[in-house]
Amino acid sequence: xxxxxxxDLFERLDLFVLKRSDNGTYESIGSAPDWFxxxxxxxxxxxxxxxxxxxxxxxxxxxxxxxxxxxxxKKGRSFSGxxxxxxxxxxxxxxxxxxxCLENAKILTIEHPRDAxxxxxxxxxxxxxxxxxxxxxxxxxxxxxxxxxxREEEVALRLLSAAECRDxxxxxxxxxxxxxxxxxxxxxxxxxEEIDHIRIASTMHDIGKIGIPDSVLLKPGKLSDDEYEIMKxxxxxxxxxxxxxxxxxxxxxxxxxxxxxxxxxxxxYPQGLTGSEIPLSARIVAIADVYDALVHKRVYKPxxxxxxxxNIMKESKGQHFDPDLFDLFLDSLDDFREIALYDGSExxxxxxxxx
Ligand SMILES: [Fe+2]
Ligand SMILES: [Fe+2]
Numbered sequence: 562x563x564x565x566x567x568x569d570l571f572e573r574l575d576l577f578v579l580k581r582s583d584n585g586t587y588e589s590i591g592s593a594p595d596w597f598x599x600x601x602x603x604x605x606x607x608x609x610x611x612x613x614x615x616x617x618x619x620x621x622x623x624x625x626x627x628x629x630x631x632x633x634x635k636k637g638r639s640f641s642g643x644x645x646x647x648x649x650x651x652x653x654x655x656x657x658x659x660x661x662c663l664e665n666a667k668i669l670t671i672e673h674p675r676d677a678x679x680x681x682x683x684x685x686x687x688x689x690x691x692x693x694x695x696x697x698x699x700x701x702x703x704x705x706x707x708x709x710x711x712r713e714e715e716v717a718l719r720l721l722s723a724a725e726c727r728d729x730x731x732x733x734x735x736x737x738x739x740x741x742x743x744x745x746x747x748x749x750x751x752x753x754e755e756i757d758h759i760r761i762a763s764t765m766h767d768i769g770k771i772g773i774p775d776s777v778l779l780k781p782g783k784l785s786d787d788e789y790e791i792m793k794x795x796x797x798x799x800x801x802x803x804x805x806x807x808x809x810x811x812x813x814x815x816x817x818x819x820x821x822x823x824x825x826x827x828x829x830y831p832q833g834l835t836g837s838e839i840p841l842s843a844r845i846v847a848i849a850d851v852y853d854a855l856v857h858k859r860v861y862k863p864x865x866x867x868x869x870x871x872n873i874m875k876e877s878k879g880q881h882f883d884p885d886l887f888d889l890f891l892d893s894l895d896d897f898r899e900i901a902l903y904d905g906s907e908x909x910x911x912x913x914x915x916x
Contacts, residue, residue, distance in 0.1 A: 577605075579613065581631065581667035586610035596673045600646050600654060613658075613669065619644040620658055624669075627660035631667040643674065710757070713810055717761050720768055720802075733905030734853055739764045740900045741849035742842075748889045749841070754809075762814035763846045766821045769799025781860065796822055797831050816840040821847050824881045836883075844883040848874075848890050851881070856901050867898070 577597045579587040593605040601616050614621035623641040630639040641658040648654065654673055661668040721735055742763040746756045770778055773795055777788045784792060799818030806812055820834065820843035827835035855870035865873070871891075878887045890897070 575672065577671040579669040579671070581627075581669060582610065586612055587669060590668075594673070596654060597671065600648055613671070617646070617656075623658055623660075627658075627667075627669060630660045631662055634662050634665070636662070710810075713808060714761050717765055717814070720771075721764055733903060734857065735764045735767075736905065737853050737900050737903050738766060738846060738849050740903065741853065741897055742845050744893050744896045744900070745845045745848070745886065745889055748893060749886075755813075758810040758813050759817075759842055759845065762810050762817055762842065763849065765799065765803065765814040766817050766846050766850060767795060767799065768802055768814075768818055769795035769797065771802075772798035793822070793830050796820065813840075813842050817843050817846050819843070821850060823847070825883050826880045828880070839883075841883075841886075844886055848882055848886060851877075852890070852897060853901065867901075 578590045588610050589605050639660040643657045646654045658671045739760045742759045746759050777791045796819050803815035823829035823834045823839040855865045858864040
């Protein structure tokens with residue numbers, strides 16, 4: 562291809578085309594486009610070799626890459642990527658350079674992509690805006706989810722404090738049940754969300770005691786058969802209080818309140834469910850509740866040493882307790898022991914937050 566043909570072609574394309582000499586200087590093929598003259602007046606002229614990197618610092622590094630590209634006589638083009646030059650009046654010009662091997666000649670082109678670049682910039686900007694607004698949206702969803710969860714927890718704790726006022730079960734017992742349940746839920750590989758649900762839901766297991774008359778609930782001695790039947794209504798009352806919610810945590814609280822006195826062999830109450838008919842959350846709470854009640858003092862009994870408590874519980878494995886879950890409980894005794902020491906102070910590190 563003749564140089565004059567190339568010259569015409571490059572002028573039409575609005576390209577500034579330079580040819581690299583062996584001594585590392587560059588000469589233009591044809592005249593420089595107006596925009597180049599405007600930006601770099603007097604740099605280019607006939608028989609006036611120059612080094613673009615001296616005038617355009619951005620190109621200094623690219624010309625090293627271009628030299629390698631030319632040395633290897635590669636096909637295609639090597640692009641510098643766009644950069645911005647600013648004229649004396651502060652107007653910005655987007656430019657881009659490419660290296661090409663053309664019949665053994667080392668060709669450098671510099672172009673001013675104008676609209677194409679601005680379009681790309683707009684696209685990039687709108688892409689960035691979109692990503693930012695998605696991020697903001699996700700942040701908002703996270704914030705609102707946390708708000709809802711905090712409200713649920715507050716409602717649960719307020720309900721509990723009403724129930725606690727009427728029972729010998731202390732607030733510390735209720736909170737410990739949450740922590741024990743977390744330990745077993747983690748062992749079962751539950752999701753973070755489900756673990757968080759059971760931490761709160763399990764604390765409501767005895768919420769139905771709010772509906773038991775003082776004469777029964779607060780009776781110091783042994784309950785008569787009739788009184789015991791009344792007492793056995795607390796899972797039903799709690800179940801009704803928490804029924805038909807759309808919130809998963811409250812649904813879990815419902816199944817726990819209703820089923821935490823069910824037994825694996827069907828001898829529990831109120832429904833006499835057996836085995837896996839009993840919701841897993843309620844089977845977890847059954848173990849946690851009995852362990853905690855045994856190893857702590859109550860108004861009607863002293864604390865029982867852990868070894869004796871465990872012997873009592875082991876006898877009920879497969880009768881009262883889900884046998885597989887009971888094995889997980891035995892595997893988790895170190896955590897249970899630590900939780901059992903919790904006496905109701907505000908901050909408690911085990912199982913409460915790092916789920
Ligand atoms: Fe109960
Ligand atoms: Fe309890």
